[in-house]
Amino acid sequence: MSGFLKKIFGGFSASRIEKTFDNETDSTQSSRCKFCGQTIVWKDLKNGRRWPFNTRKVNCADDEGNIFLAWVPHFQTCRKWRHKRKTS
Structure with a gap:
């Protein structure tokens, strides 16, 4: 998880991520994962990409050990999604 957040924000602290990430993402659409059927939310990031x-x-915890609430990308928790990517 911290690797994903570093890609978006570079070096970071917990409070900065929680505020910045919520401000920089917009909920655009919800749907179901085609692999497991769980409801997911697609968010537009400021860099123009969409993430489930x-x-x-x-x-979550940052590099300094601070605990904060964060959105988790669905493909990190969906076993079937990860398996599909490995086999294709």
Whole structure:
């Protein structure tokens, strides 16, 4: 998870990520994962990409050990999605 957040924000602290990430993402559409059927939310990031996220936030930790709530990309928690990417 911290690797994903580093790609978006570079070096980071927990409070900065939580505020910035919520401000820089917009919920555009919800749908179901075609692999597992779970409801996911597609969010537009400021860099123009769309990412599938789980519908609720989870506790995450940054490099300094601070705990904060963050959206988790669905492909990191969906076993079937990860398996499909490995085989294709």
